[in-house]
Amino acid sequence: MSVLQGDPGEQVQVLSEDGQVREESEVPELSEDRLVEMYRYMKLARHFDQRAVSLQRQGRMGTYPPLSGQEGAQIASAFALDDEDWLFPSYREHGAALVRGLSLKRTLLYWMGHEAGNAIPEEANIFTVSVPIATQVCHATGAAWASKLQGGEEAFICYFGDGATSEGDFHEGLNFAGVFDTPNVFFCNNNQWAISVPRERQTASETLAQKAEAYGFEGVQVDGMDPLAVYEVTRRAVEKAKDPDEGELRPTLIEAVQYRFGAHTTADDPSVYREEEEVEQWKAKDPIPRMETFLLENGYLDTEGVEAIEGSVKDEVAEAIDEAESVARPEPEEIFKHVYEGMPDRLREQAAEFEALRETYGDEAFLEGH
Numbered sequence: 001m002s003v004l005q006g007d008p009g010e011q012v013q014v015l016s017e018d019g020q021v022r023e024e025s026e027v028p029e030l031s032e033d034r035l036v037e038m039y040r041y042m043k044l045a046r047h048f049d050q051r052a053v054s055l056q057r058q059g060r061m062g063t064y065p066p067l068s069g070q071e072g073a074q075i076a077s078a079f080a081l082d083d084e085d086w087l088f089p090s091y092r093e094h095g096a097a098l099v100r101g102l103s104l105k106r107t108l109l110y111w112m113g114h115e116a117g118n119a120i121p122e123e124a125n126i127f128t129v130s131v132p133i134a135t136q137v138c139h140a141t142g143a144a145w146a147s148k149l150q151g152g153e154e155a156f157i158c159y160f161g162d163g164a165t166s167e168g169d170f171h172e173g174l175n176f177a178g179v180f181d182t183p184n185v186f187f188c189n190n191n192q193w194a195i196s197v198p199r200e201r202q203t204a205s206e207t208l209a210q211k212a213e214a215y216g217f218e219g220v221q222v223d224g225m226d227p228l229a230v231y232e233v234t235r236r237a238v239e240k241a242k243d244p245d246e247g248e249l250r251p252t253l254i255e256a257v258q259y260r261f262g263a264h265t266t267a268d269d270p271s272v273y274r275e276e277e278e279v280e281q282w283k284a285k286d287p288i289p290r291m292e293t294f295l296l297e298n299g300y301l302d303t304e305g306v307e308a309i310e311g312s313v314k315d316e317v318a319e320a321i322d323e324a325e326s327v328a329r330p331e332p333e334e335i336f337k338h339v340y341e342g343m344p345d346r347l348r349e350q351a352a353e354f355e356a357l358r359e360t361y362g363d364e365a366f367l368e369g370h
Contacts, residue, residue, distance in 0.1 A: 011221050011257060014228035017285050019293025028232045030079075032300045038079055038227060039291045039301070042071040044313045045095035046288060048104055049262075051317050052094075052111070056266045060325065064111045065092045066262035069225070070189055072287025073256040074159075075099060076227035077187055080234035081157060088127040088140040088158040092189070096159065100126050104320035114330050115338045125154070134164035137173035137186065144182035155241040157185040157234070163194025165211065166202050177251040178215035183241035184251040185234065186212075189224065191260040192282075196273040212253035224256030225287040228294070259285070332358075 014025040021027060030038075049068045055061040067074065070092070078087065078099035087093070087100050094107050101124030110117025110129060120126050127143075130136035140158035147154050164170050165188065177184045188208050192199050205211060212219030218240075222233045237252035244250045259282035263270050270279075295301040336343065336351040343351070 011223050012229050012233050013223040013226050014232065015226045015290050015294055017290065019290040019297070021294070025229075028228055028235065030231070034079070035295060036301055036305070038075055038231075039288075039295055040309050040313070041075045041079075041095065041099055042227065042288050042291060043309055044316060045071045045075060045098065047310075047313045048094065048098075048107075048317050048320075051321060052108070053262065053266060055108075055321070056111075061108065061112050063265050063267050065265045066260065067092050067094055069259045069261040069282065069286070070191060071095055072227035072291070073187075073189055073224040073230050073258050076230035077157065077159075077234040077254075077256075080231050080238055081155065082238065084125065084153065085155045085157065085238065086125040086127065086140075086143060088136045088143070088156065089129055090133075090136060090159050090161060090164070090189075091129050091131045092161075093159050097124075097126055100124055102126055104317065105323045108320060108324035109327060112324060112329075113334075114327065115334065116327070118338075134160055134167035134169035134173075136160065137164065137167075137169050138176075140186075141173040141177045141182055141184055144177070144184045145180050148180075148182055153242055155183050155185055155238045157187055157238070159187045159189060161194060162188060162190040162192070162199050162202055162208060163197060164188070165208055166194075174212070174215045174251070174253065178212075178217050181250050185237045185241060186251065186253045187234070188253065188255045190255050190257050191224075192258075193260065193264065193270070193274065195264045195268060196270075207255060209253055209255035212251075215251075215253075217251045217253070219253040219255065221255045221257060223285075224258030225282075225285045225290070227287055227291050230256060258287075 013022060014027065016022055046068055049066050052061065052064050053066055056064045074093055074095035078096040081087065081100070087096060089097055097107065098104060101121060106117045108117070118128050120128060127136065127139060137158055137160060140156050144156040147156070160170065174186060190199060190208055194202065207221050209219035209221040220233050220237070222229050224230060233254055237254060240252060241250050261279060261283060292306065333351065333354065336347055339347065
């Protein structure tokens, strides 16, 4: 058993909630520049998230899943990967994908309805966005197994939420990984709510991390709002996936305990199922102020540096929005494309009906719902 695991209810933590290094903890071996870079990515992800929600509210973008509160888990875990490693996201990993080479423009295009936003650059080892819950777990396990059979040296990190652990794909994927000893890192973003279903309605297990024991490999619970702890846990899991210690299996299940400050998506109203007091209690654990305090008190960053980062982040997001909105909106009939390699008869019939209605009513009247 790894020294990271401990008891089922024990969380790995490096920074206290007020940004101090805990006495029994050690800071990961990262340079000052990398620590500041990690912080900047967290600030960038937060500001992007705020602007994206605003765009949706203004009718300039479709439904969008906010990530605020989860920046520490996303950015730090992505920083722990090597260049050759692969990332399998759910639908909320905008920050992690950014670190791995998917531009903010592409993320915006995806949620604006452009299939181009789902076209991953060849140099970025990222799987496409998975909106169905937990299906990416099987994809990641299969890719990892294929890599192992071919003698590859990549690790495959797969992100999912606490609600995904109630899906069959989760159990099938982890069971397969345990049996075939695949180089996977399963990263559960336990943000306490699967839309309106609380974590305690997902399982009677004390932790989600301990579910790994049933599949024959290690589970680790970490403070998901502590970026240094997340980095350390993920880095060790990546190393184990590539070069396991004698007697240890390669996969790892990481449960990153955190909270989403906003709605599940912009189509959701969290005020109907959770109390504002709960939200405020979790905001006291916000990963960005914790990281900022750590950097300031250790002399890695000063207030001028913070202000410079905030300015550059605003400019970068504004530029990405301008670039995304300069792309012509997709044609409505594109909704029928990119679903199957060969369009099935039922979809072909729907597409024909769609086109007939457009011809009858005209584009403008039809698209307004007539």
